[in-house]
Amino acid sequence: MYSENHMWVSIAYRPQSSNYTRCQRVSCALTLNMLSLIVNAMFLRAGGKDGDIEDDADIQVHTSFISTLIVTPPTILLIYLFKLSKPKPVDPNTTLFKPSGRSTKIRVPMVHDWLEKQHQCSVQLEKCLVQKGYPSTQGLKLPYQCTYLAWFLVFLIWFLCAFFIMLYSMEWGKKKSEEWLTTFFLSCFQSIFCLDPPQGGMRLAAPPLDMGHLKKAKRLRQKELQLNRAIRDTILNLLMCWIIYSIACNRCRNEYMDETKCYKNYNEPDEETGAFCIGWKAGPCDDKKSIYNFSSAAWNFTSAFDIWGIPIAGGYNIYGGGGYIAKLDVNMLVSQTIVNELYLNSWIDRHTRAVALEFTLNCLQANIFTYNMFLVEFPETGGAFVHYGIHPMNVYQHVGPMGLYTLACELIYIVFLVGFTVMNIVMIVQQKKAFVSDAWQVYDLVFVMLGYVAIEMYFVRHVMTSQTMSVFNADKKAFINFYHIAIWNDMLVLLQGILCFMATLRLLNVLGYHKRIGTVVRVFKKIASQLIWFSLFFTACFTIYCIFGWLLFGAHLEYYKDIYSSLRTIFLSMIGKNRFTEMDNTSPYMAKIYFLLFIGFVDYLVLTTFLALLSKTIDDVHVEAKKDTGDELVDFVLKKMKRLILVGKSVKRLVKDDESKHPAPRINNARIENPYIDALEEIRNALQCSLISDPRGK
Structure with a gap:
């Protein structure tokens, strides 16, 4: 009853067969709220200035009740304009997700097909279960153009109400605004709980369903409920994992450290790009003094676009391709002078986050250019991390x-x-x-x-x-x-x-004609669907242990300093290269527990499950291969090569071997006699003798 006639409840529980759409219901509810806002504002404007308003609950209730009575008739008018309007005539073959006469611009095939199927099933199920009938609106139907009129009124009411509310609110103070919101909420409460419930409707019961259809619908509903429970549990578990993860990764805040000076971490959009004088002093600089300094250019920022720079990935952070560049000279004395100037003027200070030394070596004899980059990172927490990269390459091609x-x-x-x-x-x-x-x-x-x-x-x-x-x-x-x-x-x-x-x-595809190699391909084809789900399960377990190792040992071991390092370390542990000694020195008890759980669960249980799936599929494919009695293509090729390279073997023996493998057809234990068979055999024997005989006559 409430799912059709209650304006607020019907938004969430709209009958599928009703022409009164959910969007129209939401629009009518918003129209009611906008009208309530403007009517209450008018009553407050008539009450006087902000300071003249008295706190009287009876007046507020009376005002909200009068406002509700005023805004209800236009809202009901809009509701019936939407509800009584006939639907726009369409092609009976047109579905909800495939409109006739035009194609969908953006269409996801599987999603749209599934939604369309669900829509059709829900409509058919409702037609079978419930026979709809609304006695109060059965006889009167408005043309579908009335829907356009209703939408015009809705947008007009929204615009006018919003405009006048904005004008009224400019004259109010805090107290009058609170009075206005109180009367508005009272109006909403009266609309939801006082005016809408007396409305009612009636649905007539349909004849009983066929038991087969009812059981089918029951099984379908049970599957839907099971799917909903699975989705709900998955979302809740992910949310719980995220909450625990956030708690575990939370870092201590430093609000209580008022006298401690904090430094920001490096972020490329926030990096310093200004020009400074020597010693990081603000300009303007003395040009005459700068002439006698070798490191003047090192205090000016150089963009990455000017030097073909790209971001540099270090062990702690990723840095932009530009920066403050000090170019060293080929002359060693000049380079030492530049380095001494930079050191004396604190070119590297507490705000420096990374210093990279880059140079390129060239070997003419081997035609190799080797780019070298040695990076020292200075985190905001102090300390230093060393990272390097050596990249040999052939610059001159085709030499x-x-x-x-x-x-x-x-x-x-x-x-x-x-x-x-x-x-x-x-x-x-x-x-x-x-x-x-x-x-x-x-x-x-x-x-x-x-x-x-x-x-x-x-x-x-x-x-x-x-x-x-x-x-x-x-x-x-x-x-x-x-x-x-x-x-x-x-x-x-x-x-x-x-x-x-x-x-x-791709050689597997070419060698797939061989039965043994083809068996391997058939095994993986048959187990493909199971491997997908097993891969998801293995990835989840593997990722959980990586995060667990990162939380336990990330603060002490470099191998677990982040998620990616943990993934690499645990993957190496699976192939036998583990870091148990370092883990044991850091935390003896937790290292043993973590290592035993990893070996027992991932290495033993998960991989044993994979081997069980593989063994079962191999047995099935082996049984199928036994039924295939045809010759292998490889064996056929070997026989052809044997015939081509074999010399000295008599034709009669070849013919006898061929007849023993492929005997002539018989009827009643007797060979089929044909006057032409002997002549054909003589011709074939002569041809084979000429092909395999020794050309020297031996």
Whole structure:
């Protein structure tokens, strides 16, 4: 009853078959609130100034009741305009999520299909369970254009009420505003609990359902309830984990340390970018004095765009590619003078967060450039962390015989990639949606796409290298930043390694014709769905132990200093390279408990579960392989090669072996006689003799 006629309750529990939508119900409720606000404001305006208002609860209740009576008729008018308007005529084949005559611009197939199916099931179930009937509104129906009129009135009321409320509120003070809010809340209370409940409706009972349909609906409802419980429990558990995680990671606040000077951590948007005089003094600087100083440029900020800089990843933080740069000279005495000036004027002070020493070495004989970067980080809490990176690379490509061979291989790879692309396009056009059903075809498509990405990265690196070397050749004593080339070269080498791995893995598809290798492929195809869920379970367990190790040993051991280090350390522990000695020295009892739980649960229980799944699937595939009695393609190839290279074996023996493996058909234990068989056998024997006989006549 309340789900249809109560204005507030029906927002959450709207009948599915009603034309009075939830959006319209919310709009009518908001209209009621806006009208209540403006009417109460008018009553307060008539009461006098802010200081003349008296605290009288009876007056407030009376005002709120009168306001409710005033705003109820226009609200009811809007409700009936929406409720009695006929729905807009549509095509009967049109569904809620597939409007006729136009296609959806943004459509998620699985989500939309599932929502449409749920909508149809709910409508059919309601038609079967409940027969709707509203005697008070059964005979009167308004044209669907009245809905437009109702929406116009709704927006007009919202705008006018908001405008006049803003004007009234400019004249009020604190006391009058409190009176206004009190009367408004009283009006809402009276509207919800006094005016709406007397309304009522009646639904007529439908004939009893078929027991089969009822059981099916019961099973479906039980599954929905189980799914809702699972989602609710998952959300609650995640929320509880987040709360406990937040409590465990909470750091002590320093509000009580009034006399302690705190320093901020490094954040690239907040880094200092100003220009200073020597000694970090604010300008303007003395130009005459700066001429005699070798380190004047080191006190001015240099942007990352000016030196082709990219962010530098250290062990503690990530730093911007720019900064205050002190360029050392090739002459050792000049470099020592620059370093002494920087030291005497405190170039590195308490506000410094990182100092990087960068230089590039070149070996002409080996055609290798080696970019070196030694980084010292100074956290805001004090101390220092050391980090370094050494990146060898070939700047000059295709030098010498090996370079020419590499160039030839690159050209052949491009030709191969183009041909492979054409083949994939033809297969996509022919197979259409069936193309994605074959995992190897999708694998080949990804392989082609990564190949084009590698080619693009190769050309980008070539352009960057050419620009850098042109600047280097112009002034070989100047500092040239090779860090962006080193990082780009590392990414290209990584992508080339992935392509080599994928190309090697494609051999499984080629060798899949062999029964033993094909068995391995069939095992993983059959266990694929189970492996997905097992991977989720293993990832959850692995991540939990990583966080646990980080919380226990992160403050003492570098191997557990963050989540990523914990992931790497625990993964190495799984393959036998553990850090138990360091853990035991830090916390003997907790280290033993943590290590035993990890070995017992992850290494034993989880991996044993994986082996059990794999063993069961191997047994099933082995049984299926026994039923396949066909010859292997590899054996067929070996037989053909044996026939080609075998010399000296008589034709009669070959024919006898062939007839023993493939006997002639018989009827009633007798060979089928044909006058042409003998002639055909003589011709075949003569051809085989000419093919396998010794050409020297021996």
